[in-house]
Amino acid sequence: MGLKTKILLILVAVFVVIQLFQSPKNNTAPETSADISRVYPMSPNVKATLRKSCYDCHSNSTHYPWYSYIQPFGWWLSSHIEEGKEELNLSQFKDYSARRRKSRLKSMAESIEDGSMPLSSYTFIHNGAKLRDQDRKLLLNWIDSVRASLN
Ligand code: HEC
Structure with missing residues (x-):
């Protein structure tokens, strides 16, 4: 067996073995009363x-x-998901302090405006998550109106 074949077989074996290590799935509840949609009408x-x-x-x-x-x-x-939830968990928005809600809404608007969210590494393979111009406008208008109502 040549070296290249050996390396290839090892790579295939590694690929097969890592399939056994599935990460725990992040889908505990469909929607709870702490969801942002229950906190602010949308x-x-x-x-x-x-x-x-x-x-x-x-x-x-x-x-x-x-x-x-x-x-x-x-x-x-x-x-x-782990990192994203630490920064912002829309399922637990109600649990945030008034101050944190405000700061989260502000950074949501900023991340949408500057195009940093959703992550481009993600939309590259998950095209459906991309925000179109009208989606961006829709979200920004909504965030603006929520933020205005909090002042
Ligand atoms: C593929 C996963 C993914 C998607 C989809 C995604 N995010 Fe994020 N988001 C992250 C990660 C990871 C972080 C933390 C690291 C970072 O800031 O890049 C983050 C951070 C953030 C932050 C905190 C940034 C800061 O500087 O405080 C906000 C706000 C945010 N995302 C909003 C959004 C909004 C709004 C959307 C949808 C339009 C979105 N994200 C979609 C993964 C994602």
Whole structure:
């Protein structure tokens, strides 16, 4: 057996073995009373847009795409979810202090405005999560009106 074949076989074996290590799934509850949509009224459009573009990493209910069952993509998504939820958990928005809610709403607007969210590494493979111009406008208008109501 040549060296190249050996290396290839080892890589295949490693790939097969890492499939056994699935990350725990982040989908505890469909929607709880602490969800941001229960804290601030939003239209079905706003809700659907947040779900499509933000909830996968910023909530307790990720909608898992098929490739998330393949490692190392699943691990990669899991680490985003973990980090994303630390920064902002839309499923637990009610639990935030008034001050934190305000700061989260502000950084949501900023991240949408500057295009840093949703992460481009994610929309690259998950095209459906991309925000179109009208989605961006919709979300920003809604965030603006919520922020105005808090002052
Ligand atoms: C693929 C996962 C993923 C998606 C989808 C995603 N985010 Fe994030 N988000 C992260 C990660 C990871 C972080 C923490 C690291 C960072 O800031 O880059 C983060 C951080 C943030 C922060 C905190 C930034 C700061 O500087 O305080 C905000 C606000 C945010 N995201 C809003 C959003 C909004 C709004 C959407 C939808 C339009 C969204 N994210 C979609 C993964 C994601």
